Amino acid sequence: MKKALQNLKLSTLDFLRNYFRRFQTFHEANDSLVQICGINDFFGNKHDFTDFLEFLEPRHIVSETIERREYGDFQTPSILSDLVCSILLKEGFTPKIVVEPTFGKGSFILSALKTFPKLKQVYGIEIYESYFWFTKFAILELFVENPYLNKPLIFLYCKDVFKFDFRLFEKVATKENVLVLGNPPWITNSELSVLNSNNLPAKSNFKSYNGLDAITGKGNFDIGEYIILMMFKSFAKYRGYIAMLVKNSVIKNLTYDIPKMNYDISDMTALKFDAKAYFNASVEASLFKCRLGRSSHKYICKISSLGSPDLVESEFGWVDRKFVSDVALYQRSKAFDGHCPFIWRQGVKHDCSKVLELEIMSGKYINGFNEELTLEDDLIFGLVKSSDIQSPLISMPRKCIILTQKRVGEDTSYLADKYPNIYRYLTANSCFFSERKSSIYKGKPLFAIFGIGEYSFKPYKIAISGLYKKPSFSLILPFNNKPMMLDDTCYFLGFDDISEALIVLGILNRSYTKDLLRSIAFTDAKRPYTKDILMRINLFKIAESLGFENGRQLLTCLPDDISQYMTREKWDAFFAKYGKVQEEAYQRALFNEVSTTQHPSFNR
Ligand SMILES: C[S@@+](CC[C@H](N)C(=O)[O-])C[C@H]1O[C@@H](n2cnc3c(N)ncnc32)[C@H](O)[C@@H]1O
Structure with missing residues (x-):
């Protein structure tokens, strides 16, 4: 919480100091906060509240940095999360429920709150406590500065997404348009094993690869890929969209695996963006977007870019039971796609x-x-x-x-x-x-x-x-x-x-x-x-x-x-x-x- 407060604007800190003087208990503070910013149970207990009042003191407001590699931590700049939400809105998608499975400093939640006027509920999960508090304060700041903005009810959980029970959404998601939004961690299981980290799903060999596959790199997977598969499992039966920033290799693997998963997923698109410019990451990455709740049984992913989302540059996926990187080019070469008589x-x-x-x-x-x-x-x-x-x-x-x-x-x-x-x-x-x-x-x-x-x-x-x-x-x-x-x-x-x-x-x-x-x-x-x-x-x-x-x-x-x-x-x-x-x-x-x-x- 302390680190989160260090990131707020001075004007917001002043506002908070004045505003919270009036409350005797954390219950009183929570009742008022849900009115201001929609966040349910802003303070989990009285200690959160007393710590908060203490940390508001100017002597605590100094900044620190820590090593967070094992969490695949690349926080999305607001300019990018705003762009993603505006593209979805332009397509006519107005979600009632937003789910951000690893919300970090809340960039996507904030953009969604600013962009989608009909939002009723927002759910977010984040493992790192400092970001959890940072996001709460950033949402509070947003509504303090924009009191007339639509105010959905917001549920934020400081939890490990791999242990989170997504069945929680079963009652709410059935009736409404859902948008699963965000930017899951950018790290692979093998990088985590080098870091001796266990920030992994319990079933880390979920693709059932054997020891030999470690040599060829096949057993390697991105944590983000696993999280999107979790989202497919929990939300494919509802109406809505998934829109998440991931490495292109993750989108390729998802498209490869889609036919065997039998999920109701369609209209897959990869919208490329410059990961170096936005994240200083030397990797090819895109916004992966797909529709939930219906299956076209066409296992193809279109490629366009965030700059020109309507211009389809090419397509990849399954053609005649073969996995191909360029559908149009493949039509000319498919006669030569077969079996090599020698072993490479x-x-x-x-x-x-x-x-x-x-x-x-x-x-x-x-x-x-x-x-x-x-x-x-x-x-x-x-x-x-x-x-x-x-x-x-x-x-x-x-x-x-x-x-x-x-x-x-x-x-x-x-x-x-x-x-x-x-x-x-x-x-x-x-x-x-x-x-x-x-x-x-x-x-x-x-x-x-x-x-x-x-x-x-x-x-x-x-x-x-x-x-x-x-x-x-x-x-x-x-x-x-x-x-x-x-x-x-x-x-x-x-x-x-x-x-x-x-x-x-x-x-x-x-x-x-x-x-x-x-x-x-x-x-x-x-x-x-x-x-x-x-x-x-x-x-x-x-x-x-x-x-x-x-x-x-x-x-x-x-x-x-x-x-x-x-x-x-x-x-x-x-x-x-x-x-x-x-x-x-x-x-x-x-x-x-x-x-x-x-x-x-x-x-x-
Ligand atoms: C790539 S960052 C993106 C954060 C945010 N979604 C955004 O768009 O800015 C990934 C986030 O996942 C969080 N994270 C990593 N492992 C997690 C886990 N097991 N459960 C929940 N959150 C996790 C990290 O702390 C980090 O904030």
């Missing part, structure tokens, strides 16, 4: 780059601490990272990597006998291995790495960076007669025969493939290209449309001593050899019915 692999994950990644200078290995090392060469391989994948051919690495294992889970004690220098070096730096935060290393050998297997040792690789917006594929050649490795930001296909690698490169670096990828990958995501996306490239369908000459054309930018390996005979032999594999991949997918892109609910 992610590169090596180790989370210990200062120790395991080395540079070579004047024939010496140098680690991330600038130490010169003498190590056995056998376990050291060239390493290609995302930033290296710029040209179609990579034959020299910028860095090297020590591979402690040849397959996931391999015991690393063999290093002591066979590679004593490497063993001594790793043991001297073992603290960096034991400090690795990710749960995947728990219970594994001390020097364990991931993303390693027989496939890692294929000499020729076709690789793409998962992080870059533009899809671009490179051929990776062996270095020092050893296969090169990729780091875990990259994906690759491995080949024993350079001709096969060249054929696949020729197919992948063409516009057919790139258009398909642009229509199914979300380029505003941190990692637009994932294994799931790449496994959808139907190489053979693209090759059919391309033909040998076009497939070969792209390879003219490679040196002749490389491109010469792609001949018509090799092209024909490749399709004869793998045509069957492609057919099997297709049949397998049909048999399993559920592919990574097909939603279970479509298979009823």
Whole structure:
């Protein structure tokens, strides 16, 4: 409460000091306050009231700041919450009930009070007591300055939203238009685990992902996503809207999951805004808006912007049982959306780059601490990272990597006998291995790495960076007669025969493939290209449309001593050899019915 009072205007503080002098009990104060500003039970007990009178004294009015990262705390500036409410009003939506599940300093509640003239009730929940009081005083200030503003009844709760019982609304929400409004916390479960925070729902693995999914990042979810799902569950049966500010990745996940949830939700729209300008956050974000109380069974989300809400720029969602990022573009590429006959692999994950990644200078290995090392060469391989994948051919690495294992889970004690220098070096730096935060290393050998297997040792690789917006594929050649490795930001296909690698490169670096990828990958995501996306490239369908000459054309930018390996005979032999594999991949997918892109609910 003390901090909340520090944020009020001096004129409001003066008003409060004069006004509250007259009351003897907190009941008297509450009765008067509900008339002034609508807030029910402004003071919960007599201590709240006496503390309040004490904190009003000028000596308490100094400001403080505290660390609130675990609460995903990005308070909405009033200019943005006002804009959101005015857009809803312009659309003709006049809610009778507003619910703000994590109201913070109350920006959205205040904007709603100013914008919607027919509001009857407002409900808000916030975990942080200082904000809870801040909002009460800000509402009081609003009504002191605007005594003739419509005054709904306001219920504010200082509670954990994950433990809040939303059945409370069942009686009130049935009859009236509801608006669930706000800006839920911007933090993910994995960021919370690094902070050792338990600001999480009890059922934190609500998507039922397994341990392996932690490696690929699939098990990661935003707290805001969970809160919106809670809102769907509690309010989809009523008439109204949800309008909440969230990261674009959250909107993508919600749209992906909508078909299996069976909620009455329709008219989904993402209205982009500049998160850097409003929140100083380097993330792509939008206002997620949807209608409650009816389902169109069209699982599509429109994209527009807060600046031009009526101008639909594109749409994403489910088309013909496939999840796509651009519905219009996809119509042109859908023939190539299928099953890749080869398995895309992610590169090596180790989370210990200062120790395991080395540079070579004047024939010496140098680690991330600038130490010169003498190590056995056998376990050291060239390493290609995302930033290296710029040209179609990579034959020299910028860095090297020590591979402690040849397959996931391999015991690393063999290093002591066979590679004593490497063993001594790793043991001297073992603290960096034991400090690795990710749960995947728990219970594994001390020097364990991931993303390693027989496939890692294929000499020729076709690789793409998962992080870059533009899809671009490179051929990776062996270095020092050893296969090169990729780091875990990259994906690759491995080949024993350079001709096969060249054929696949020729197919992948063409516009057919790139258009398909642009229509199914979300380029505003941190990692637009994932294994799931790449496994959808139907190489053979693209090759059919391309033909040998076009497939070969792209390879003219490679040196002749490389491109010469792609001949018509090799092209024909490749399709004869793998045509069957492609057919099997297709049949397998049909048999399993559920592919990574097909939603279970479509298979009823
Ligand atoms: C992104 S801020 C937005 C605040 C406010 N909705 C706004 O638009 O300015 C998220 C808010 O969620 C609150 N919060 C975080 N975890 C919470 C929880 N478990 N229960 C209730 N509120 C929570 C934070 O304290 C913070 O005020």
